[in-house]
Amino acid sequence: MDVTSRQFSDKAHQALRDTVLQKALGHIEEGFVEARKNAAANLPEFEELRDRGRDIRAHVIEHLGAYLRQFEDQVYAQGGRVHWARDAAEARQIVAEICAEQGARTIAKSKSMVTEEIELVSHLEAQGLKAVETDLGEYIIQLREEKPSHIIAPVIHLSKEQVSETFHEHHQIHGFEDKLTERAELVAQARSVLRETFMDADVGITGANFLVAETGSVVLVTNEGNADLVTSLPDTHIVVTGIEKVVPTLNACHTLLRLLVRSATGQETTTYTSFLTGPKRPKDANGPSNFHVVLVDNGRSAMINTQNREMLHCIRCGACLNHCPIYANIGGHAYGSVYPGPMGAVLTPQLAGLADSVDLPNASTFCGKCEAVCPVRIPLPKMMRHWRESEFEQHLTPTGMRFGLGVWSWLGRHPALYRLVQRCARLGMRVLARNGWIKALPLAGKGWTAWRDMRAPDGESFQSQWAKRGKKEPA
Amino acid sequence: MANAREHILSRLPDAQPAPHSWQEPFAPISTLLPSDRRRTLFADKLAQNKATFSEVLARKSIPGAVARHVAKQGYAGKVILGQSLAALPWDVVDLECHWVSGENDLPLEDGLMMVSDCFAAAAETGTIITRSDQHQDSRLNFVARHHCVVLDERDLLGPYEDIWVHMQSQQKAMPRSVNFITGPSRTADIEQTIELGAHGPASLHIILVRAESTRPESGEL
Ligand code: SF4
Numbered sequence: 001m002d003v004t005s006r007q008f009s010d011k012a013h014q015a016l017r018d019t020v021l022q023k024a025l026g027h028i029e030e031g032f033v034e035a036r037k038n039a040a041a042n043l044p045e046f047e048e049l050r051d052r053g054r055d056i057r058a059h060v061i062e063h064l065g066a067y068l069r070q071f072e073d074q075v076y077a078q079g080g081r082v083h084w085a086r087d088a089a090e091a092r093q094i095v096a097e098i099c100a101e102q103g104a105r106t107i108a109k110s111k112s113m114v115t116e117e118i119e120l121v122s123h124l125e126a127q128g129l130k131a132v133e134t135d136l137g138e139y140i141i142q143l144r145e146e147k148p149s150h151i152i153a154p155v156i157h158l159s160k161e162q163v164s165e166t167f168h169e170h171h172q173i174h175g176f177e178d179k180l181t182e183r184a185e186l187v188a189q190a191r192s193v194l195r196e197t198f199m200d201a202d203v204g205i206t207g208a209n210f211l212v213a214e215t216g217s218v219v220l221v222t223n224e225g226n227a228d229l230v231t232s233l234p235d236t237h238i239v240v241t242g243i244e245k246v247v248p249t250l251n252a253c254h255t256l257l258r259l260l261v262r263s264a265t266g267q268e269t270t271t272y273t274s275f276l277t278g279p280k281r282p283k284d285a286n287g288p289s290n291f292h293v294v295l296v297d298n299g300r301s302a303m304i305n306t307q308n309r310e311m312l313h314c315i316r317c318g319a320c321l322n323h324c325p326i327y328a329n330i331g332g333h334a335y336g337s338v339y340p341g342p343m344g345a346v347l348t349p350q351l352a353g354l355a356d357s358v359d360l361p362n363a364s365t366f367c368g369k370c371e372a373v374c375p376v377r378i379p380l381p382k383m384m385r386h387w388r389e390s391e392f393e394q395h396l397t398p399t400g401m402r403f404g405l406g407v408w409s410w411l412g413r414h415p416a417l418y419r420l421v422q423r424c425a426r427l428g429m430r431v432l433a434r435n436g437w438i439k440a441l442p443l444a445g446k447g448w449t450a451w452r453d454m455r456a457p458d459g460e461s462f463q464s465q466w467a468k469r470g471k472k473e474p475a
Numbered sequence: 476m477a478n479a480r481e482h483i484l485s486r487l488p489d490a491q492p493a494p495h496s497w498q499e500p501f502a503p504i505s506t507l508l509p510s511d512r513r514r515t516l517f518a519d520k521l522a523q524n525k526a527t528f529s530e531v532l533a534r535k536s537i538p539g540a541v542a543r544h545v546a547k548q549g550y551a552g553k554v555i556l557g558q559s560l561a562a563l564p565w566d567v568v569d570l571e572c573h574w575v576s577g578e579n580d581l582p583l584e585d586g587l588m589m590v591s592d593c594f595a596a597a598a599e600t601g602t603i604i605t606r607s608d609q610h611q612d613s614r615l616n617f618v619a620r621h622h623c624v625v626l627d628e629r630d631l632l633g634p635y636e637d638i639w640v641h642m643q644s645q646q647k648a649m650p651r652s653v654n655f656i657t658g659p660s661r662t663a664d665i666e667q668t669i670e671l672g673a674h675g676p677a678s679l680h681i682i683l684v685r686a687e688s689t690r691p692e693s694g695e696l
Contacts, residue, residue: 027667028667032667043503044503049501063491065484066491086483136664136673137662153663155664155665187672191672195585195674198674199583223661223662224661225660225674228613229674231652232617250636251498252498255501271658271659272654272656274652274654274655275652277653281650284607284608285558285607285610286613287607297483297486301483304487
């Protein structure tokens with residue numbers, strides 16, 4: 001997976017200066033955070049479901065090989081085919097070969113993070129195929145030649161005006177001359193342009209939200225209905241998905257679906273949830289003749305025996321992004337990976353290497369909100385902390401920081417000196433503070449206080465309070 | 476790439492799983508209701524998800540309900556009817572009807588009103604469920620501009636899990652597609668604001684055919 005995460009710091013600063021982006025990110029609170037809170041509150045069983053969801057995901061990973069074999073058997077029994085890809089290149093080749101077998105020219109695609117991860121579309125285009133993203137957000141991204149900035153809301157960084165510009169530039173060849181100003185008009189125009197793609201497409205490519213082992217079904221959720229057109233109009237359906245997506249049963253799948261949608265958009269369910277099992281049956285009124293599932297490893301099996309195993313439990317709901325104070329301030333592009341935010345901070349170093357993405361696990365205040373909202377209770381802060389430890393062990397930490405940490409640890413071993421330095425620092429910070437906030441810190445350079453103020457120390461230090469309480473736990 | 480399969484599987488834990496407690500259905504308590512309250516929950520959830528709803532007492536009243544819905548929508552074009560509805564008395568209403576008769580007979584152009592049956596519904600979220608078979612062209616659910624769905628009250632269930640039990644009582648094999656549909660198509664991709672009619676139907680109307688046991692003593696609905 002190619003990433004540009006080395007530029008994280010520069011891009012984060014750019015993002016903070018970008019007023020259009022800052023306005024767009026303002027929609028997260030109402031659109032996602034509030035909506036999730038209400039959805040969770042309206043389902044009394046929500047916390048119980050989260051425990052169940054976590055247990056299901058942990059159980060699946062413990063028996064991953066067995067469940068994948070069961071899924072594979074079921075797909076074959078229904079007349080479909082299963083392909084296995086060790087890495088991105090193999091996955092792309094498999095898809096390209098199926099397209100070639102079908103003599104495909106046009107491909108309609110629905111949204112899938114795995115296909116982003118393996119950069120499938122650009123590869124197919126390089127082979128001379130026309131591959132069109134049909135999820136509205138992904139379609140806009142494709143026209144703008146950008147990457148998605150959120151795993152479920154790819155154009156969360158854009159304004160209506162920017163979308164209008166993009167459509168005006170690209171839709172004139174479809175006979176749409178006027179520049180649109182209303183959201184409804186933009187949606188209607190995209191519908192009209194993309195309907196042609198659905199009709200023309202020889203192959204439909206989707207991801208999978210879940211794979212059901214007991215039935216061999218591929219489960220897809222969308223609100224737009226594009227995945228359903230992708231899987232019912234073209235004659236060939238190719239599913240490209242990660243090996244970790246399997247769940248044992250339809251019932252287990254419903255538990256996870258209830259969690260996924262509430263955590264993602266705050267809806268109780270998406271408009272469309274589709275269970276697709278094999279190709280058209282001989283007597284069926286319609287359906288694709290060919291049904292292929294490409295199971296992609298691309299670094300996943302290597303996670304099983306690591307400290308990041310639990311990242312394989314992720315159901316890609318995006319809640320950890322929506323609730324992250326860092327993501328909410330800089331958006332997704334700064335992370336330089338298709339997986340941004342807290343889940344990306346854990347996953348990207350795993351998939352792309354820590355050396356190229358060392359800033360990501362550091363881009364966290366460790367407020368713990370991501371873990372608090374994760375529907376399957378993945379301990380994201382703990383895993384980011386693991387990455388920070390690996391960073392230090394692998395000598396990837398910048399010299400200045402290493403030096404600072406060294407000084408800190410030395411001081412920690414000299415308590416009297418530690419207390420003295422701390423007292424001086426507290427006094428100094430009080431002098432610098434105005435109304436309880438520090439706007440510039442001399443030793444921290446401009447970076448730290450350029451976009452935020454630092455709280456001045458309030459009241460007494462922990463150690464002096466501890467001493468006063470007689471070193472006892474508070475009652 | 477046959478060895479890719481072996482390579483990947485050799486790296487994964489492979490112990491056969493034992494049966495697990497969560498194989499049992501886990502339905503939210505709010506969905507376990509007697510039939511009258513189930514109907515109310517269903518209607519509430521439809522409204523919440525921006526679908527509309529009407530009731531009839533018998534299947535023969537479906538054409539009338541469709542005609543009323545067509546008039547209400549101010550729709551003037553032809554009405555596309557799924558195969559399973561062909562036997563109803565459509566001649567009593569003044570609609571330009573097209574009965575889908577086979578695989579290549581479904582008009583795919585945008586803008587049409589389409590009417591079809593569903594095989595079940597889950598009151599849990601106001602969700603109707605269709606399955607593909609020789610009479611049901613699954614495309615109809617998605618290419619329509621306006622979708623009107625007929626539901627038999629006996630097929631109105633509570634939680635999602637019951638859908639599969641209901642299906643297994645009718646057929647062993649998993650259909651090619653089982654589609655859970657909740658309200659009209661929508662997108663919030665632009666500025667997180669919901670717009671209806673993204674790719675699928677911009678309107679969804681459900682006509683519930685009341686079961687004999689729950690019908691009111693007298694009167695039209
Ligand atoms: S880590 Fe948890 S909260 Fe984040 S996307 Fe995955 S499942 Fe959702």
